[in-house]
Structures are given as structure tokens and as C-alpha cells.
Amino acid sequence: MKNGIYILANDAVYDQLVALLNSIEVNAGKEIPVCVIPYDNHLDKIKSEITTRDNVTLFDDYSSIEYWENFATEAWQGHSIAHKIWKERGLSNSGIYRLARYRKYCCFDGQFDKFIFFDADTLLMQPLDYVYQKLDEYDWVTNDFQYKSDINYIFDSSQKKLYEAFSNEIIKSQIFCSGWFASKKQMFDADKTTKILESLKSGEADIMAWRDSDQTLLNYMVWRSGISFYNFAYHDVENATGSHWSSNFEVIDHILYDKGKKLTYLHYMSVSSSKFTSLCQGEDVDIPYKEIFLHYRYLKSPESRPTVFTQPSAFAKIQKSTSDFVSKKANSLMYKYHQLQNFKNR
Structure with missing residues (x-):
């Protein structure tokens, strides 16, 4: 039985990918195989990096990529307001918000019998044997505290169908972050995905959170299929x-x-990849555990590590701060508006 790691990435997260690969090599071992799933076709830097690592390959089954993108597109067709909102906000040119993120589902078709999926914005801190061992007992394994956060990040709690479809115990205990999880090959085969789509089209699609992407659907898939969860x-x-x-x-x-x-992994969830790029270009960017990231990023190329970091201009700071504030407020207001409209229309 072959165990391995999948990572979803493109050149935009190159610096983070290098740091993650180095952390895996140091803290889990050079022998563990890693497969990079392409987020898109911007892969020149990643392809070059892979040639330097014997244990890393690039996922190239484009029929699998097409299958899962089609699956995600069909899964959202039954949602009553998602497409309207995405269009109003200009969030999707493809018809589905962040369609490329669903490519991570390709891990169910890949080479590893048991696998762990990492988003590129993570760093591994210890060996993973205990996770693979847990997959001998369970079909789905996670290690995060997402279940303690607001359920509306994953599902629409205003939908009665959520509580009709799933028990309070599942809703309370089985929410997880899709940036790190472990499972098995063919866990979601054609038969399961067909049944999942049928359930979504029966009216359950509306329980998915429209402002989320792959995470809400993946949680739904695990819940609806009834596979064992830890x-x-x-x-x-x-x-x-x-x-x-x-x-x-x-x-x-x-x-x-x-x-x-020891942590199992550190997840830089919601920290923009552009910050890591700027940091690696010598800009003094405020990133938590910055020295840890830089250590792993330049572990194999210490001569390339920036030694002097410059402060961004005052104008750039103000521009960035204003942009972030406006974006967050707009997201919050739009979400509350559509939650209210959805409640009125029930």
C-alpha cells in the first residue's frame, strides 16, 4: 500500500510550496512521495523545482481534473442564489466561484492508496505516521478546530434543510477545514458522487455557503456519504x-x-500569498512566525535568503490597509444582505 501527500499549487504560491516541501523533507523524511496538483497552467517555477526533487511529481491526469470541475459545476447548479451573487460581485468568470480549488478532489483518483492533502500555505512540523495509521480505522481524518468557528463559514445555518438532512451531533462535531485532511483513494467513486449530486439537486444545495468554495462542498460530501470520520x-x-x-x-x-x-502543521489560512512573495523579495512584511517560514523556504538555498528587509512605503501601507478594509466590509455587508433576503423568501 502506497502512502503519500498531495498539494494544490501554482507559481503564485511557489515560495510557500518550496517551504512546505522542505518542511516535509526535514520533518517527515525524504522518502515520503509528494504529488503536486496543478491549480492552473502557471507552473514553470514548480516544474523546475520538481526536477530537483526525486520524491515529488506533478499530477497530470487531466481527465480527473475535468471530472471534478464538472462535478463541482453540477453540484452548485441546484443552489438558488449562489450564481446570482457570484455574478453580481464579479466573483466568477467560469460560472463557479474559485473553480480551480476543486482540483484538490483529484487526490481521490491519484497514485496514493492513503493520502494526506496539504494546501500550499502550510508547514509540516512532525512525522505523519500516526495519521496514516488512523486511516486504518477511519475513512476520513482531520486535525483542526474549524468545528468551533461560526458554522456559516461552511453551511447556511438559516436553512431548515441543514437540520433536516443532518443530526445535531454531526453538525456539532464534523465540520472541518479543507486545507488539510487525510483519506483514501476512490473514497468518492462515480457511484457516490452520483448519489451526492442527486441529494444536492433534491434541494439540499442551498445549505452550502455561497461565499465558500471547495470547503463547503467537501464537508457536505463527507457528511452525506456517511463515511467514518475522525x-x-x-x-x-x-x-x-x-x-x-x-x-x-x-x-x-x-x-x-x-x-x-509539537504541532502537526502550521496553516497560514487567509494570509495572502502575495505577502510571502513580497517577503521573499526583501520587503519587511508582517507575517506570523516569519522566521520559521524563511528557515524552511531557504533551507536548501541559504545564499538566496534576503538579508536586508525594506519597509513598504507609507502610501503602499495605506493603500493596502484601505483595500483590505473595504473588501472585508463589502463581503460582510453582502453576506448579511443575502442572508436576510434568503430568510424573507423562505
Whole structure:
């Protein structure tokens, strides 16, 4: 049985991918195979990097990519307001918001019998044997505290169908982040995906959160299929470590610790990839655990690591701050507006 790691990436996250690959090599071993799933066709830097690593390959089954993009497109067809909102906000040229993110589903068709999926904005902190071992008992394994956050990031809690379709126990305990998970090959075969689409088209599509992308659908797929589920951060809370960059972790020898225990991984979720690019170009960007990232990014090329970091101009800071504020407020207001409209129309 072959175990491995999948990563979704393109050249826009090149610096993060290099850091992640180095962290895997150092903290899990050079022998663990890694397959990079292309986010799009911008892959020149990644292809060049792969040639330097014997354990890394590029996923090239484009029939699988097409299958999952078509699956995602069909899955959202039954949603009553998502397409309208995406169009109003100019969020999608393809008809589906962030369609490329669904390419991560290709891990169900790939070469590994048991696998762990990493978003590119992560760093591995320890060996993964215990995760693969847990897959001997469960079909789906996660390790995050997403279940403690607002459910509306994943599902529309105003929809009665959510509570009709799933038990309170599932809703309470099985929400997970799609940036890191473990499962098995062919976990979602043609028979399962057909049944999932039937359920969505029966009216359940509206429970998916329109402002999310692959994450809401993947959670739905796991719930609706009824496969066995285990979350270290829920089922073994006393021993679980955090993984989000906003937490206060201890740094020892380039490894992060949470209350004396090694993290499994650090997830830079919601931190823009452009910040990491700017950092690697010598700009003094405020990124949590910046030294940890730089350590792994330049582990194999220390001579390329920036030694002097310049401050962005005052104008650039103001422009960036204003842009972020306006974007966040617009997202929040638009979300509340459509939640209200949806409630009125029920």
C-alpha cells in the first residue's frame, strides 16, 4: 500500500510550496512521495523545482481534473442564489466561484492508496505516521478546530434543510477545514458522487455557503456519504495541538510547540500569498512566525535568503490597509444582505 501527500499549487504560491516541501523533507523524511496538483497552467517555477526533487511529481491526469470541475459545476447548479451573487460581485468568470480549488478532489483518483492533502500555505512540523495509521480505522481524518468557528463559514445555518438532512451531533462535531485532511483513494467513486449530486439537486444545495468554495462542498460530501470520520482536535482534545497562525506557539529549533507538544502543521489560512512573495523579495512584511517560514523556504538555498528587509512605503501601507478594509466590509455587508433576503423568501 502506497502512502503519500498531495498539494494544490501554482507559481503564485511557489515560495510557500518550496517551504512546505522542505518542511516535509526535514520533518517527515525524504522518502515520503509528494504529488503536486496543478491549480492552473502557471507552473514553470514548480516544474523546475520538481526536477530537483526525486520524491515529488506533478499530477497530470487531466481527465480527473475535468471530472471534478464538472462535478463541482453540477453540484452548485441546484443552489438558488449562489450564481446570482457570484455574478453580481464579479466573483466568477467560469460560472463557479474559485473553480480551480476543486482540483484538490483529484487526490481521490491519484497514485496514493492513503493520502494526506496539504494546501500550499502550510508547514509540516512532525512525522505523519500516526495519521496514516488512523486511516486504518477511519475513512476520513482531520486535525483542526474549524468545528468551533461560526458554522456559516461552511453551511447556511438559516436553512431548515441543514437540520433536516443532518443530526445535531454531526453538525456539532464534523465540520472541518479543507486545507488539510487525510483519506483514501476512490473514497468518492462515480457511484457516490452520483448519489451526492442527486441529494444536492433534491434541494439540499442551498445549505452550502455561497461565499465558500471547495470547503463547503467537501464537508457536505463527507457528511452525506456517511463515511467514518475522525478529528484529532475533537476526539482527542487534551492531546491535540493548534494549527492556525493566530495562536501563540513556542519555537524550538525551527519547530512549533503548543503547550509542550509539537504541532502537526502550521496553516497560514487567509494570509495572502502575495505577502510571502513580497517577503521573499526583501520587503519587511508582517507575517506570523516569519522566521520559521524563511528557515524552511531557504533551507536548501541559504545564499538566496534576503538579508536586508525594506519597509513598504507609507502610501503602499495605506493603500493596502484601505483595500483590505473595504473588501472585508463589502463581503460582510453582502453576506448579511443575502442572508436576510434568503430568510424573507423562505
